[in-house]
Amino acid sequence: MIQVSRKEMVEIQVRINGKVYQERVEPRKLLSDFLREDCGLTGTHVGCEHGVCGACTVLVNGSAVRSCLMFAVQAAGTEIMTVEGLANDQPHPLQEVFNECHALQCGFCTPGILMSSVEFLNSNSDPTTDKIKEMLSGHLCRCTGYKGIIEAIEKVANRQKDGEKVDGSGDTV
Structure with missing residues (x-):
C-alpha cells in the first residue's frame, strides 16, 4: 500500500532478504539509494547510474533488476534479494x-x-x-x-x- 503524505514522502513496505522494511521515502528515490542509505545494505553497488554496468543488480520477485533504474516506490509490496541475502550461515x-x-x-x-x-x-x-x-x-x-x-x-x-x-x-x- 502506498500513501502520500503532506511532506511529499511516500510510505513503502518491502521484504528484503526476508526482513520487512517499512520506510518513508521521496517518490524520486532510486531503489539502489534506498537499499544503501535507508536499509544499510551496501553490497548493492552503484556504478554508472544508467543501467549499463549491472553492478546494482538485485532480484525483485525473483527477476534480476537494475536497482538504479527503479524507484523505491515501485518496489512497494515486493520481495527483494540483495547480495547480502545470498549467504545464510555459509557462503552461497x-x-x-x-x-x-x-x-x-x-x-x-x-x-x-x-x-x-x-x-x-x-x-x-x-x-x-x-x-x-x-x-x-x-x-x-x-x-x-x-x-x-x-x-x-x-x-x-x-x-x-x-x-x-x-x-x-x-x-x-
Missing part, C-alpha cells in the same frame, strides 16, 4: 565457486553478477557457454576478463545437473 554456492575460480578481483561488479547468475541458473538448467556469455553481456568488469566468471557459472551449472539447486536463498537443495 556461487560465492564459493567465484572464490575457487578467481572470478573476482576488486569485487565492485561481483554483487550484480552474482544476482544475475542466480536468476540465470534458476531458469537455465543446462546453459551453454554462449548463453552464459550472453547473460554476462549486461555486466561490465574491468578486472577479470570474464574467464574465471564464466568458469564459475559453468561449475555451478554442472553441480546443478548433479542434483544441487541454486535457489537464491543460500541453500543447496
Whole structure:
C-alpha cells in the first residue's frame, strides 16, 4: 500500500532478504539509494547510474533488476534479494565457486553478477557457454576478463545437473 503524505514522502513496505522494511521515502528515490542509505545494505553497488554496468543488480520477485533504474516506490509490496541475502550461515554456492575460480578481483561488479547468475541458473538448467556469455553481456568488469566468471557459472551449472539447486536463498537443495 502506498500513501502520500503532506511532506511529499511516500510510505513503502518491502521484504528484503526476508526482513520487512517499512520506510518513508521521496517518490524520486532510486531503489539502489534506498537499499544503501535507508536499509544499510551496501553490497548493492552503484556504478554508472544508467543501467549499463549491472553492478546494482538485485532480484525483485525473483527477476534480476537494475536497482538504479527503479524507484523505491515501485518496489512497494515486493520481495527483494540483495547480495547480502545470498549467504545464510555459509557462503552461497556461487560465492564459493567465484572464490575457487578467481572470478573476482576488486569485487565492485561481483554483487550484480552474482544476482544475475542466480536468476540465470534458476531458469537455465543446462546453459551453454554462449548463453552464459550472453547473460554476462549486461555486466561490465574491468578486472577479470570474464574467464574465471564464466568458469564459475559453468561449475555451478554442472553441480546443478548433479542434483544441487541454486535457489537464491543460500541453500543447496
